[in-house]
Amino acid sequence: MATLAGRFVGREQGPDVLSGTPRAHAIDRWIFVFMAVWFIAIVLTGFIPDSIMKVGMVRAGARPPFPLVLHMHAVLMGSFLLLLLAQTWLMATGRRALHMQLGMLAFVLAPALIVVGFVLAPTMYYQTWNALQSAPPEAQEKLKAGLAFSENIKLVQMRIGILFALFLAIGLPARRNDAGLHKRMMILATAIPLPAGIDRIAWLPSTLPGSPLSTMIGPVIAVSPMFAWDVIRNRNIHRAYWIWLGLSLPVFVIEYILWDTPWWHATARAMMGV
Numbered sequence: 001m002a003t004l005a006g007r008f009v010g011r012e013q014g015p016d017v018l019s020g021t022p023r024a025h026a027i028d029r030w031i032f033v034f035m036a037v038w039f040i041a042i043v044l045t046g047f048i049p050d051s052i053m054k055v056g057m058v059r060a061g062a063r064p065p066f067p068l069v070l071h072m073h074a075v076l077m078g079s080f081l082l083l084l085l086a087q088t089w090l091m092a093t094g095r096r097a098l099h100m101q102l103g104m105l106a107f108v109l110a111p112a113l114i115v116v117g118f119v120l121a122p123t124m125y126y127q128t129w130n131a132l133q134s135a136p137p138e139a140q141e142k143l144k145a146g147l148a149f150s151e152n153i154k155l156v157q158m159r160i161g162i163l164f165a166l167f168l169a170i171g172l173p174a175r176r177n178d179a180g181l182h183k184r185m186m187i188l189a190t191a192i193p194l195p196a197g198i199d200r201i202a203w204l205p206s207t208l209p210g211s212p213l214s215t216m217i218g219p220v221i222a223v224s225p226m227f228a229w230d231v232i233r234n235r236n237i238h239r240a241y242w243i244w245l246g247l248s249l250p251v252f253v254i255e256y257i258l259w260d261t262p263w264w265h266a267t268a269r270a271m272m273g274v
Contacts, residue, residue, distance in 0.1 A: 024233060028233070029091075029092045030092050031225070032091070032092070032183055032187060032226070033085070033089050033092050034225065035088070035187050035226050036081070036084045036087075036088045036089075036187075036190075037085065038225065039190055039191070039194060040082075040085065042194055042198060042201075043077075043194070043196075044197075045201055046196070046197030046199070046200035047196075047197055049200075050200040054066075064127060064131070067120075067123050067124075067127065069116060069119050069120045070120060073116045073117060073120050076116055077193065079109055080109050080110070080113055080190070081190070083102070083105055083109060084187075084190055086102060087099055087102060087103060087186075088183075090102065091183070100175075103175065106168075106172060110165075110168050113164075114164065114165050117161050118161055121157045121158075124150065125150050125151075125154070126272070128143065129147060131143055132144065132147060148260075148265060149208075151264070151265050151268035151269065152209065152260055152264070155212065155255045155258055155259060156195065156212055156215050156255070159251050159255055160192050160193050160196075162251065163189075163247065163248055163251060164189055164193055166247060167188055167192065167244065168185075168186075168189045170185050170243065171184075171185030171186045171189055172186075180240070181238075181239070184226070184238060184241070185240050185243070185244075187223065187226060188223060188240060188241075191219040191222045191223045192219055192248075194218055194219050194222050195214075195215035195216075195218045195219065198214075198215075198218040198222070199214065199215060210260075211256070212256060212259050216255075227241060
């Protein structure tokens with residue numbers, strides 16, 4: 001007879017060292033809900049104070065208004081996080097059919113989020129560039145530093161866009177024939193954009209602007225509760241983590257090497273057409 005964990009979660013690789021433990025079965029069902037809530041908490045902790053501060057600056061005339069594409073990105077990312085929470089909740093409570101139906105929204109939200117993200121990046125860059133062209137001499141040095149930082153951040157944004165799309169492309173098709181890979185990859189894909197929220201949490205240590213290292217470590221720390229439970233539960237590392245690391249690491253290395261180099265700044269400006 002299939003166990004409760006088997007119905008909701010599916011058997012994983014390696015021995016189930018906690019088989020028959022009600023607490024273990026409960027965590028099996030709710031760890032993914034916890035991860036969705038955890039991700040939302042990270043994003044809100046980073047973005048709420050930052051947004052309040054920037055709205056105040058807009059009202060005071062200290063910065064230009066937010067472009068429409070920024071609002072679109074916020075709505076889409078928020079919708080995607082809420083969809084992840086709903087999907088994990090449905091599976092934890094045994095409503096698989098509704099989970100499958102609602103999951104079709106991901107095929108709309110994910111491409112829209114990726115496209116809007118790639119529009120947002122140059123939009124914010126041009127906003128800084130245009131401000132620099134009309135700024136008084138005493139403000140130009142600060143804006144030049146901001147523009148250089150924006151060029152470096154393009155590396156982070158490209159990494160996020162590429163890996164987010166890649167991991168979703170792996171996770172979404174696996175939903176019918178590999179539940180273990182599917183559910184983990186959806187969480188791991190969602191962790192990729194989290195540096196946008198993590199790096200806005202002022203009391204956390206950060207390597208920015210000198211190095212992108214903190215933006216690379218952030219997603220690893222964010223997924224650590226799920227990873228730790230997987231290892232404790234199964235005495236094995238699920239292949240989803242190996243795929244995630246194997247595809248992310250080369251991108252991290254390239255980004256780290258290019259960060260703040262004259263070649264990259266010249267290339268970024270050429271890409272932006274300035």
